[in-house]
Amino acid sequence: MTHPDTLAVDFGTSNSAAALLHDGAIVRIDVEPGEATLPTAVFFPADGGEMQIGSQAAQSLIEGEEGRYMRALKSILGVPLVHETRLISGRRRAVTDVITAFLTVLRTKAETQTGRSITRALSGRPVRFHSDHPERDTQAEKDLRGCYTAAGFTHVDFLAEPEAAAISCQAMGAADGLGLIVDIGGGTSDFSVFRNGASGPDILASHGIRLGGTDFDHAVSMAHAMPVLGLGGQLRRTMGAGLLPVPRAPYVELSTWAKIPFLYTQDTRRMVADMVRHAVDRPAMERFAEVLELELGHELAFAVERGKIAANNGEGSAAIDMGALQRGLKIALAVDDLNRDLAPTRTELRAAMAETLTQAGISGIDVGRIILVGGSSLMGFIADEAQAICPQAEVLRSNAFTAVVDGLALATA
Incomplete structure (x- = not known):
């Protein structure tokens, strides 16, 4: 593809970047002040204010601003959930709408910084969006193409991400x-x-x-954080003797970045309230109920991610800090734990x-x-x-x- 105004976009699950080629030189877009990459995350203020992206979105979450935080949007391309609408900041939106808004911001930033009208994109894509599901893989690219089109790009091509990396490596003089x-x-x-x-x-x-990486977080969370919220525990039967295992499904969703926002429903809260009443370990289940009530799922996910990174770096004090939920609550995480989990x-x-x-x-x-x-x-x-x-x-x-x-x-x- 040859065109002087084609925006290269690496739309990633965790981080994104954009660049143009000018006179043979790579010009990275400052997607955040002084930064060539930004977290692929958005925050919609509850008062209907302007959507925030990247580090600003995470900061609003950390500071406790009321609103809806979303991350790992790319993960659900190709599945029906990406088109289901939810009430977010006073409007019903699908994840495709959110991705479109994110890509629109990238295009606008590129136009502002270059003074050029940009309507063409070369987007990276994984070799496979979905393992062993060719139809989902095809649908995922179709979904993403639709988001680019809705974001104002009139022509979109795709290139496998590792192949793009190989081009970059050769340009840097690899042997x-x-x-x-x-x-x-x-x-x-x-x-x-x-x-x-x-x-x-x-x-x-x-x-x-x-x-x-989000799957690494999921494995660590399920092994160490979720048991503190009742996973692996038991429930007393409403009628009759005997105990039932605590269901895994809501914990799987709570430890999956892309699915966290979809747990905050009245149906889920009612289910967990019933689990609290029947839990053998009631304090643990009450923690789970509080995570849902206060919408602390992403804070917990960040804590798991930080603990994973610290353990990987060999820090002896590595831990999953769950202080946002309960003062002083920390779960030690050693590199041996990490190796076992992964x-x-x-x-x-x-x-x-x-x-x-x-x-x-x-x-x-x-x-x-x-x-x-x-x-x-x-x-x-x-x-x-x-x-x-x-x-x-x-x-x-x-x-x-x-x-x-x-x-x-x-x-x-």
Whole structure:
């Protein structure tokens, strides 16, 4: 695709970025003051005020402003939930409406900073939005294309995110030979095997699975935070003897970034109030009821995310700080806990890397470079698993948050 006013957009589950190519140079859009990336998050004030995005949205949540916070919007593209409307800040909106509003802000910022009219986009996309669901994958791209169109883009193309990262890596002067892109995002993990060529990287194979950093958070939350709210407990029967297990479903939703806002309904609150009355561990269930009543789900998710990062960094004092719910409540989280919680994830990621090499028709021993991309690639076990598959490879940490958008911008030339 060749067009001078094509906006490269890396619309991510956790973070987003935008850039243009000007005279062969990448011009990243300051999507936040002095920043080339911003959290993919929005906040709608309860009083009907203007939608906030990125760090400002998170700050409003942290400061306790009344309103609705939403994150990980990309995760539900391709499923019916993305089109269901909810009452948000006095208006019924679907997630597609929210994504459209977010993309509109990115386009407007790009136009303001460049003084150019922008109606074309090259968007990154995961190799697979959904693992093992081709129809959902097709629908997810269709949903996202519709959001771009509604945001004022008249022409939209897509490029797989790890392939964009490979373009960026070659432009930075990566050595010849075989390389493996390992792009671990918030909602998906993508892999490309490439060989540098005179006209750009030759992509030998690309593969992806629906697994990312928000799934890491989910696993840690289910193992450590949710039991403090009653998960794993028991309920007394309304009639008769015996006990029933506390249902898992609401905890699964509470520990899933994209689904948290949809828990705040009267039906869910009534269900949990009934669970409080019958809970064997009533204090734990009362905590769950308070999370719903005060809409503290995202504060809890942030606490889990911070604890995960601290444990990954080897901080001895790492913990999930649940003080927003109960003063002084902290759940210790060691790196050994993290490794145990994420063991199934590690297995899936290693299998996906191996499958990518198989599709490329090469052995891991032949890979000279592993390029880590995406914020969640900073988890220590990612490099360990990649090197287990490619034992002779050098591990390179590309610019984790901008490699994809840079490659997309270069691909518009």
